[in-house]
Amino acid sequence: MQVESKVLSEEFRQEANGRYMLLGIYRTGKVVNNLPKEKRWKDPMRWCFFAGVKLDRSVDANHYVVRxxxxxxxxxxxxxxxxxxAEGDDFVQLPIRVIMDMKGPGEIIVNVCKVDTGEVYCELGRFTVVEND
Structure with a gap:
């Protein structure tokens, strides 16, 4: 399992033809929480993480969770x-909604983990949340 592409956005939608539309794409892996200080870390933060993954199905066939x-x-x-x-295309798209109750600045990591052990099988990506000074 190898990540070939990843995009962080504010939202995604799947069209009737199966393609995805990404809205509010971030240019970097850094998100600035620019809410006023009195509201800054009060409400959950939401993002959409979209990864394109190349598979070797003979090796990667298994049950996982994205966490x-x-x-x-x-x-x-x-x-x-x-x-x-074990059978299928060697490339999959993984659209993932991320909702975090952040207590302050920090890093967010999106992983594929084995179901039986919880062990990280593949890191899909990471991004950082910082505050606006």
Whole structure:
């Protein structure tokens, strides 16, 4: 399993033809929380993380979960089940909603983990949340 592309955005939508539309794309892996100081870390923060992954199905076939974690927050999203079968295309798109209750600046990591052990199988990506001074 190898990440070939990743995009962080504010939202995504799947069109009737199966393609995805990404809205509010971030240029970097850094998100600035620019809310006023009195509201800055009060409400959960939401993003969409979109990864394109190349598979070797003979090696990667298994049951996984996609899990978001943070160094300074708690994920408000359940693990996302991911089944990779032995047959199929060698490329998959993984649209992931990330909702974090951030307590302050920190790093967010999106991983594919093995179901049975919880061990990280592949890191899909990471981004940093900072505050606007």
């Amino acid at each position: 978001s974690i943070s160094t300074n927050g708690t994920s408000l999203m359940s693990d996302i089940p991911l089944e990779i079968r």
